[in-house]
Amino acid sequence: MSMNSSVIQQIPTSQIEFERAIKKQRVKNFSKGILFLSPSIVLFSVFLFYPLARTIYLSFYLTDATGVTTVFVGWQNYVTMFTSPIFLQSMKSTFLFVLYTVPITIIISLFLAVIANEKLKGIGFFRTIYSSTMGISVAAASVFWLYLFHPSIGPLNLLVKAFGANEIGWLTNPSWALLSISITTIWMNIGFTFLILLGGLQSIDSSLYESADIDGAGYFYQLRRITIPMLSPTLFFVVTVAIINAFQTFGQIDILTQGGPVNSTNLVVYSIYREAFVNYKFGSASAQAVLLFIVILLMTFLQFKFGERKVHYQ
Amino acid sequence: MKKILAIFMLGFVLFLAACGTDGDASDPKGEKTASADAESTSDQSENTDEKQVVTFWHSMGGAGQEALNAIVDSYNNSQDKVQVNAEYQGSYDEALTKFNSVAGTDSSPTIIQTFEIGTMSMINSGTILPIQELIDAEGYDMSGLEENIINYYSLDGTFYSMPFNSSTPVMYYNKDAFKAANLDPETPPETFEEVEEASQAIVKANPDMKGFALQAYGWLYEQLLANQGALLLNNDNGRTDTPTEIGWTEEEGKSIFEWVKRMVDDETFANYGTNGDNMVAGFLAGDVAMFLQSSASSREVIDNAPFEVGIAFLPHPEAKKREGVVIGGASLWMIDGKPEEETKAAWDFMKYLQTPEIQAEWHVGTGYFAINPAAYDEELVVEAHEEMPQLKVTVDQLQATTSSFATQGALMDMIPEGRKIIETALEMVYNGGEVDDAYRTAVEQFNTAIEQANAARGN
Numbered sequence: 001m002s003m004n005s006s007v008i009q010q011i012p013t014s015q016i017e018f019e020r021a022i023k024k025q026r027v028k029n030f031s032k033g034i035l036f037l038s039p040s041i042v043l044f045s046v047f048l049f050y051p052l053a054r055t056i057y058l059s060f061y062l063t064d065a066t067g068v069t070t071v072f073v074g075w076q077n078y079v080t081m082f083t084s085p086i087f088l089q090s091m092k093s094t095f096l097f098v099l100y101t102v103p104i105t106i107i108i109s110l111f112l113a114v115i116a117n118e119k120l121k122g123i124g125f126f127r128t129i130y131s132s133t134m135g136i137s138v139a140a141a142s143v144f145w146l147y148l149f150h151p152s153i154g155p156l157n158l159l160v161k162a163f164g165a166n167e168i169g170w171l172t173n174p175s176w177a178l179l180s181i182s183i184t185t186i187w188m189n190i191g192f193t194f195l196i197l198l199g200g201l202q203s204i205d206s207s208l209y210e211s212a213d214i215d216g217a218g219y220f221y222q223l224r225r226i227t228i229p230m231l232s233p234t235l236f237f238v239v240t241v242a243i244i245n246a247f248q249t250f251g252q253i254d255i256l257t258q259g260g261p262v263n264s265t266n267l268v269v270y271s272i273y274r275e276a277f278v279n280y281k282f283g284s285a286s287a288q289a290v291l292l293f294i295v296i297l298l299m300t301f302l303q304f305k306f307g308e309r310k311v312h313y314q
Numbered sequence: 315m316k317k318i319l320a321i322f323m324l325g326f327v328l329f330l331a332a333c334g335t336d337g338d339a340s341d342p343k344g345e346k347t348a349s350a351d352a353e354s355t356s357d358q359s360e361n362t363d364e365k366q367v368v369t370f371w372h373s374m375g376g377a378g379q380e381a382l383n384a385i386v387d388s389y390n391n392s393q394d395k396v397q398v399n400a401e402y403q404g405s406y407d408e409a410l411t412k413f414n415s416v417a418g419t420d421s422s423p424t425i426i427q428t429f430e431i432g433t434m435s436m437i438n439s440g441t442i443l444p445i446q447e448l449i450d451a452e453g454y455d456m457s458g459l460e461e462n463i464i465n466y467y468s469l470d471g472t473f474y475s476m477p478f479n480s481s482t483p484v485m486y487y488n489k490d491a492f493k494a495a496n497l498d499p500e501t502p503p504e505t506f507e508e509v510e511e512a513s514q515a516i517v518k519a520n521p522d523m524k525g526f527a528l529q530a531y532g533w534l535y536e537q538l539l540a541n542q543g544a545l546l547l548n549n550d551n552g553r554t555d556t557p558t559e560i561g562w563t564e565e566e567g568k569s570i571f572e573w574v575k576r577m578v579d580d581e582t583f584a585n586y587g588t589n590g591d592n593m594v595a596g597f598l599a600g601d602v603a604m605f606l607q608s609s610a611s612s613r614e615v616i617d618n619a620p621f622e623v624g625i626a627f628l629p630h631p632e633a634k635k636r637e638g639v640v641i642g643g644a645s646l647w648m649i650d651g652k653p654e655e656e657t658k659a660a661w662d663f664m665k666y667l668q669t670p671e672i673q674a675e676w677h678v679g680t681g682y683f684a685i686n687p688a689a690y691d692e693e694l695v696v697e698a699h700e701e702m703p704q705l706k707v708t709v710d711q712l713q714a715t716t717s718s719f720a721t722q723g724a725l726m727d728m729i730p731e732g733r734k735i736i737e738t739a740l741e742m743v744y745n746g747g748e749v750d751d752a753y754r755t756a757v758e759q760f761n762t763a764i765e766q767a768n769a770a771r772g773n
Contacts, residue, residue, distance in 0.1 A: 152601035172587035
């Protein structure tokens with residue numbers, strides 16, 4: 001009996017000790033993990049989490065010109081934002097812009113990457129040329145396009161006139177301006193997208209093509225059945241990055257149109273900039289920034305949820 | 315791998331250390347000694363005192379920057395107590411944004427140049443020292459300045475900032491195109507209606523050339539309002555009390571939109587949107603015969619045009635008398651909380667800038683007018699006016715201005731936003747929109763902006 005009871009007592013104590021050891025180990029592991037993570041936690045907190053929290057805080061206030069909060073207005077900034085025709089127009093333009101730029105950039109870059117992937121003499125030259133726009137800063141590219149788009153002395157309008165058509169107000173006509181900005185952006189983004197896609201193509205195992213050749217598969221069959229599926233992780237990455245980039249477009253807008261004409265190119269990030277640093281309304285600018293954050297988060301989430309299903313990882 | 319990491323770490327440490335010393339160097343004391351060292355190599359004066367450094371933020375690019383740098387150099391060489399460092403900080407908007415983020419810290423400049431519509435935000439910011447205090451302390455006489463400038467920059471008899479670069483809008487026109495269209499190049503159109511007629515004649519004579527261009531620029535709209543005696547904001551343009559709504563009447567506000575609309579319909583109007591550089595390039599290339607722009611560009615336009623450039627007064631509606639123009643441009647603000655020595659040195663520099671000799675140099679080099687009328691008697695100006703009589707137009711226009719609340723200009727912190735609203739409305743009309751729609755939207759948004767600005771101050 002006594003032995004029995006001692007056994008019963010024995011088990012819990014050893015178990016407790018065992019659990020304690022596990023707990024100790026866990027705490028040790030956890031603190032070790034934190035220690036390893038701490039550099040990035042500190043950096044993220046200072047440069048991301050604190051600004052994010054601060055932006056959310058500011059979005060509930062009105063501010064003076066220096067950004068000091070003056071009046072608490074609750075959700076008022078958000079209500080004003082959603083009822084403002086200027087902001088709704090800006091959201092619409094942003095989505096249109098994403099729609100115009102992302103698919104075309106990827107299709108053109110994919111085409112260029114596929115033809116530059118051939119093993120030909122002097123292909124290095126073409127690869128360099130196709131990826132060269134990556135080396136040009138947004139500012140330099142915009143100034144260059146500003147000249148091309150010039151209403152009276154710009155080469156594009158001279159060309160249009162040579163064909164006998166009427167001059168086009170590339171940057172001054174509201175129905176053209178967003179297209180012009182999109183053309184500029186597509187041109188600028190091709191370099192980067194091309195390079196990433198070419199990298200993806202190069203890493204496809206050549207034995208796949210060799211066995212397809214032996215089986216007698218044609219070029220387009222190979223493209224559809226081997227190249228695209230094997231490239232899908234890269235394509236997925238490129239699409240995600242391109243969409244986020246398109247939402248955050250700023251430089252070319254600032255230089256080419258300043259959001260005009262008639263707010264047709266007033267994309268969200270530019271609108272935030274205007275609210276904060278021209279109108280000095282940091283409250284409503286923060287509200288717009290919070291919304292942009294939510295929209296991008298949502299888009300990325302949806303992409304991972306639905307887009308990734310079609311991705312074939314090796 | 316470990317080795318590489320170690321090297322990275324070492325590099326990082328060095329980088330941090332470098333940042334640390336950088337921070338020390340930007341300490342005012344360090345700067346002073348550094349510049350004093352640099353000076354002592356150039357001229358060994360018996361004066362062992364260190365030079366007082368004054369940091370001057372400005373927004374003058376292009377020809378204006380060259381002229382300003384020349385003036386700053388001449389000041390630094392004229393005496394051996396003060397060293398002024400002029401730093402270009404981008405456009406007025408950008409400079410103001412940068413200033414707002416450093417205001418009240420050691421990195422803030424001693425003097426900052428801010429555009430006229432920033433006047434109210436600067437006063438409200440609480441980071442500036444009204445120069446009236448320095449004027450009173452010294453008994454300095456400001457009455458030598460141009461009367462209209464005194465009107466704009468003094469509020470209730472108090473000067474908050476030192477006027478510096480001032481310009482007015484003028485109409486530039488292509489004299490050769492006028493001759494080709496059988497118009498008298500010496501009598502430019504004065505009213506809206508005359509501008510329309512001249513535009514039609516020009517387009518008739520040369521179908522490749524448009525008659526008139528108005529940049530979608532809120533400042534020009536404000537000027538065209540003032541020129542017909544209309545106020546931008548109520549409560550006397552915000553000079554007697556905080557404005558609560560727009561100050562112009564429907565007739566006054568619409569007249570400008572309708573004028574443009576008629577020319578758009580006639581196809582005599584050249585649309586350059588909000589881009590002033592494109593408009594000037596178009597004018598120089600002979601694509602448009604007349605445009606409105608600040609007189610500050612006159613020197614650049616005259617020098618670069620392959621034809622003869624005429625400069626005329628700003629047009630006004632036929633039915634209204636010409637009231638005159640509001641002073642545009644910028645003034646210099648003294649930043650509060652600096653050591654007394656530094657403030658004194660900056661004040662000395664400000665006084666230097668408004669002497670007739672310097673103002674003469676400034677006027678001729680840029681096209682800004684002289685804030686000190688005595689400059690017009692300087693030989694440099696007399697000669698330049700003989701050679702380029704166009705430079706004189708801006709001076710005449712300012713002196714012909716009737717002083718009233720309309721021409722004193724509006725004061726409020728939301729004006730930059732208001733300008734954008736007007737620009738959008740103008741662009742709607744340029745692209746075939748209806749005047750009524752564009753005008754109504756603009757007025758609604760303008761009033762909302764005023765309300766919001768008042769709410770943000772807690773009123």
